[in-house]
Amino acid sequence: MASTVQPPRGMRDFLPDDKARREGVLAVIRQAFAAYGYREIETPVLEELSRLESSQGGDNEKLIFRVLRRGLDPHDPLPPAKAADLGLRYDLTVPLARLYATHRGELPEVFRAIQVAPVWRAERPQRGRFRQFTQCDIDVLGEAGTVAEVELIAATADALERLGVQGATVRLNDRSVLAAMLDACGVAADQQPAALVSIDKLDKVGLDGVAAELSANGVGAGVVDRLVSVLVGVADAAGDLEATLAALPTRAGERAVRVLAIRDGVTVAKPGAAVVVDPTLVRGMGYYTGPIFEVHHPAFRGGSIGGGGRYDGMVGRFAGTDVPACGFSLGFERVVELVDAARFRSARRQVALVHTGDVDPGTLVAWQRRLIAVGADVRLVPRKRNVARTLEALRREGFEEWAELDARTRPPATSGPAGLDLRDLR
RNA sequence: GUGGCCGUAGCUCAGCUGGUUAGAGCGCCAGGUUGUGGUCCUGGAAGUCGGGGGUUCGAGUCCCCUCGGCCACCCCA
Structure with a gap:
């Protein structure tokens, strides 16, 4: 082993070559986003625990690193719930909503933000998964229309394109389509969250796996059958848009209008973009309220290199009044791996x-x-x-x-015109 | 959070079924050699065998705990 001295688990040091490459990639991403009129902001790495925990961050809330309150009496240990009042952010969306609530008056009516910053999750590390990692987010606050989604997807696709990342696909869905689908199949409201998690695993465990998990979670056989037949229909559609929509229950299909509008919008705006409507896309964050999207790349089977969606309810939780919001996050650590070991070297x-x-x-x-x-x-x-x-x-x-x-080399003049000397520079 | 594999010099690794002062190649340092420099020769420095306990006359080799890495699951970026 190199040394017994190591950084904390799941966190890394970056040596000059790594650092140069990372900064090079970041610069490209920032430029791609800034080109759409987004501006970079920064928030503290810590937020109040109550805010991090009440924001429907899904399972990520379980992975929060908590920070102990100052001045605790070590002899009178408090339960963890009372001993900590701050936590490291597990994503950049919650802090953004908080920032917006804090500074709303100073921000434009429609606010476009870039965030490039580290986040922390107490996960078990492995390739492409760390306890400290950087996310690159763009968000549009104050825009209720689908132009927000179309723009976010176009900008993200641009960033990947500028980096030379090939083969990425954006999957699109809408939470309301999922809800209508489950309703139509007869999944009880209290079973829907678990059912969504199962459906999300479709590409990993297959239809049988999903069906088995649904049954195990107490979903009735008839309901499972109906749901599976929908999923089969979607799978058979093989990405064909009309066939996919035809496979959905009527009410779910009706809910797909926004997804279709977004897809059409992206197609018009950026004809080459790979965008696929996928009614089985779920995403873990609980705060999404409408369209959701995820970027996939063959190098990360089962995982994504980015994702986002609309979270119209979150800002309201902090600000009092609802503000429509939508964002897209690129997983920087994973994107970096996909970028050609291109040298981001000094121009000097x-x-x-x-x-x-x-x-x-x-x-x-x-x-x-x-x-x-x-x-x-x-x-x-x-x-x-x-x-x-x-x-x-x-x-x-x-x-x-x-x-x-060497000692015989004559010292340079301290003034006068300076040309690159030591003419035998090799 | 669950399970599996792994952890020996700066780097890549060898150390058989537990047995004297833990080895090699590369790298590093010094001296010499060489057509002033990627050659060759000689010598040298460098290892808490991830850490801590235990079993044993004796452990890098066995057991337990722990830390870290990788892989699968969970979940996600």
């Missing part, structure tokens, strides 16, 4: 000054500053026994040019 010349140990520090840094002044990034590197190996390592870091300095 990267120069190494390989020097012997007998050059005095002032002279060394004077040379360094002279090169900096004419547009290079310059690193001082002590000369070692095997220079060739040193140079190879530098090249891997992006230092393509180098010059050698």
Whole structure:
């Protein structure tokens, strides 16, 4: 093992190469979003627990890292519920709603926000899943129309396109379609949440698996049969829009108008975009109220690289009056993995000054500053026994040019026109 | 949160059924060699065998606990 000293479980250090790549990807995403008139905001990493916990964050609420109150008496331990009053955010949507409620008067009527920031969930880590990870969110607050959804999807598709990520598909659905579907099949209201979770696993456990889980949850056989036949119909439609709609119960089909409007909108706005209407898409967050969407990529079977939807009820919980809201979140850690190991290197010349140990520090840094002044990034590197190996390592870091300095190298002029000197820069 | 696999020098790994001062390659350092530099030779530094308990005359090797990584589930980005 590398070291016994390690970062906390599920959290990572980023070395220069990783960091450069991540920042490069982030810059592209930010530009793609900013191009649609969105502006970046930032909120504290901590929010009041009561806000994090009452916002229908689904299972994520169980994964909150809680922060102990200050000044607790260690000899008089309180139950966890009373010992903590703040928690690390598990997503960026809840803090955004809070920010909006706090600053509504200072914000435009329709507010478009970018958020690029870490969130925390106390999950069991594995590939593409961490306890601290970065999300890239765009949200539209104050827009009730489907233009919000169309724009969000277009912007997200743009970001992926700019990054050269191929093969991503956006799946679209609407919570009300799901609800109508379950109603029509006779699923009792109190069984619907569990039923949704089961349906969500369709692509993983298959029809039989879903049916078995529904039965296990106490859904009657007749109801399961009806639901399964709907799901079979959807599956047989194989993505064909008309066939998919025809497979739905009438009332559910009627509820699909918004989804269809969004799909049509995206198709008109961005003809190449891969958008698929999928009545079995569920999504875990409880706060979604209408259209929902998710980005899938073959590299993450079963998982998504992003998702979002409309959450018209949440801002009202904080602000008192309802404000329509809709957002899309890209899972940065997963997106980064899909981006070609393209080098996001400095545009400036990267120069190494390989020097012997007998050059005095002032002279060394004077040379360094002279090169900096004419547009290079310059690193001082002590000369070692095997220079060739040193140079190879530098090249891997992006230092393509180098010059050698020893005590006999004449000091640079401290003034006057500076050109990139040490003409034998190699 | 549940289950499985794994954890030996900076890196990649070897250490058979428990037995003397834990090894190799690469890298690193020093000296020499070489057509002033990715060669070769010699020597050297470097390991709490993830951590803690236990079994044993004796544990890197067995048992328990713990930390961390990976995988599946759960769920999600």
